[in-house]
Amino acid sequence: ENISDFSLNITDCIQVVVPEEVFFTVAAAGILENLLILIAVVRNKNLHLPMYFFICSLAISDMLGSLYKTLENIFIILCKMGYLTRHGDFEKKLDDAMDSMFILSLLGSIFSLLAIAADRYITIFYALRYHNIMTLRRALAILAIIWAFCAGSSIAIALFSYEAATVIPFTILFPLMMFFILCLYVHMFLLARSHAKKIASLPSSTVHHRTNMKGAITLTIFLGVFLCCWAPFVLHILLARFCPHNPYCACYMSIFHVNGTLIMCNAIINPMIFAFRSPELRSTFRKMFYCSR
Amino acid sequence: MSALRLMSNRTSQQSLSNSDYTWDYEYYEYGPVSFEGLKAHKYSIVIGFWVGLAVFVIFMFFVLTLLTKTGAPHQDNAELSEKRFRMNSFVADFGRPLESERVFSHQMTEESQSLFHFCINEVDHMNKPRESQKGPSLESNTPFQEVPKSSGIFEEDLHCLTKFNIPNFVNTEQNSSLGEDDLLISEPPIILENKQVMQSSHRILD
Numbered sequence: 014e015n016i017s018d019f020s021l022n023i024t025d026c027i028q029v030v031v032p033e034e035v036f037f038t039v040a041a042a043g044i045l046e047n048l049l050i051l052i053a054v055v056r057n058k059n060l061h062l063p064m065y066f067f068i069c070s071l072a073i074s075d076m077l078g079s080l081y082k083t084l085e086n087i088f089i090i091l092c093k094m095g096y097l098t099r100h101g102d103f104e105k106k107l108d109d110a111m112d113s114m115f116i117l118s119l120l121g122s123i124f125s126l127l128a129i130a131a132d133r134y135i136t137i138f139y140a141l142r143y144h145n146i147m148t149l150r151r152a153l154a155i156l157a158i159i160w161a162f163c164a165g166s167s168i169a170i171a172l173f174s175y176e177a178a179t180v181i182p183f184t185i186l187f188p189l190m191m192f193f194i195l196c197l198y199v200h201m202f203l204l205a206r207s208h209a210k211k212i213a214s215l216p217s218s219t220v221h222h223r224t225n226m227k228g229a230i231t232l233t234i235f236l237g238v239f240l241c242c243w244a245p246f247v248l249h250i251l252l253a254r255f256c257p258h259n260p261y262c263a264c265y266m267s268i269f270h271v272n273g274t275l276i277m278c279n280a281i282i283n284p285m286i287f288a289f290r291s292p293e294l295r296s297t298f299r300k301m302f303y304c305s306r
Numbered sequence: 307m308s309a310l311r312l313m314s315n316r317t318s319q320q321s322l323s324n325s326d327y328t329w330d331y332e333y334y335e336y337g338p339v340s341f342e343g344l345k346a347h348k349y350s351i352v353i354g355f356w357v358g359l360a361v362f363v364i365f366m367f368f369v370l371t372l373l374t375k376t377g378a379p380h381q382d383n384a385e386l387s388e389k390r391f392r393m394n395s396f397v398a399d400f401g402r403p404l405e406s407e408r409v410f411s412h413q414m415t416e417e418s419q420s421l422f423h424f425c426i427n428e429v430d431h432m433n434k435p436r437e438s439q440k441g442p443s444l445e446s447n448t449p450f451q452e453v454p455k456s457s458g459i460f461e462e463d464l465h466c467l468t469k470f471n472i473p474n475f476v477n478t479e480q481n482s483s484l485g486e487d488d489l490l491i492s493e494p495p496i497i498l499e500n501k502q503v504m505q506s507s508h509r510i511l512d
Contacts, residue, residue: 203373237363237367240362
């Protein structure tokens with residue numbers, strides 16, 4: 014058994030390669046889907062509401078993530094074909110720019126999800142005052158602040174990625190935001206549950222128990238999808254910073270491309286669980302497609 | 307991501323200069339990593355991470371479903387109305403219209419008054435600190451002739467809310483059951499235009 018252990022140990026964890034066709038398909042699907050949402054919201058005047066603006070912001074950040082991966086693939090192919098050198102200064106700058114685009118996408122996703130959750134929270138708990146609290150101008154101002162902050166942070170992180178001082182806040186931000194979003198949604202969920210119970214207590218109301226399940230399922234899907242798609246990559250960043258030579262860490266980092274594909278899958282799934290569940294948006298899509306025929 | 311590669315280059319290989327930076331798809335080239343003497347399986351972090359993530363998500367799901375099961379439904383009318391007063395107004399679900407009109411009519415009369423006052427107070431509270439003209443318009447928008455039609459159909463909260471054109475209205479037309487997830491899907495808040503309001507209130511009535 015010693016020999017078999019030895020042979021197992023000396024084989025490296027080879028880089029898991031995702032075929033380029035898969036990359037491009039997933040990225041293209043993500044970009045198209047999110048672009049459709051943007052077009053739909055812009056064209057339909059009924060959708061010029063804070064809630065849809067936050068969904069658009071999420072769509073933009075998803076698009077940026079997929080775009081980054083596509084561009085990176087294209088540049089790698091160009092490199093292989095010899096049009097670009099590997100050691101040039103221009104390529105380095107380009108690479109930095111693309112890295113910052115990716116981090117911008119990640120930060121934008123997190124903050125957009127936070128904005129959507131906060132908007133729904135205000136909708137439910139401050140219903141009568143919602144229109145005063147969340148005016149269109151305020152929503153746009155919030156989005157501007159979020160994106161300015163994300164842009165600044167992404168450039169800083171891309172430039173100073175070798176500093177622990179940037180990696181640690183970046184990775185702490187992620188679980189913090191997740192936890193905060195979870196709290197918001199759980200609070201809303203509890204209130205909905207108590208409301209459903211009240212309705213159930215009224216005579217001749219036939220509420221089904223499974224409706225409570227639906228809320229739980231929806232919440233789990235929201236947060237589970239985001240976690241499963243982004244957490245692998247965040248862990249990768251942590252491990253790359255702190256234990257690049259540890260064999261266990263190295264084996265984890267060998268599945269880097271799978272993690273990247275997961276992030277692009279998130280770009281495809283997010284519209285389905287946020288945007289497409291709104292009937293107004295769906296009817297806008299139907300009109301768009303039927304009119305184009 | 308090559309930035310990470312740059313990161314690792316600087317931390318681990320101090321002797322190499324910056325000109326050694328290469329931009330490479332084959333990013334994993336850290337140099338010899340010794341795989342000898344591993345006690346656990348080499349992919350243990352990968353497996354452990356995904357298992358942990360799955361367990362966490364399932365745990366979250368069970369916590370949420372447990373939350374739905376705990377707590378007894380309220381049988382007390384007084385307790386009900388008290389809870390309503392305490393609650394900041396909201397719309398979680400409008401559910402489908404409840405069938406029998408007769409059952410609710412007597413409930414409506416005694417509770418709707420108190421609820422009406424509660425809602426009035428809500429609106430007043432909203433009017434006071436702000437300069438907004440939307441507050442009074444909320445009240446004036448609602449046609450009172452909607453009330454007798456709706457009172458037989460809704461539960462008390464909905465009665466109040468339709469009276470006051472609650473901005474956010476969760477559309478449940480596609481759901482045949484009370485959807486808590488509607489609050490999470492969330493139709494956008496009603497724009498303060500009569501047309502849309504009538505549309506949405508017709509959805510309630512259907």
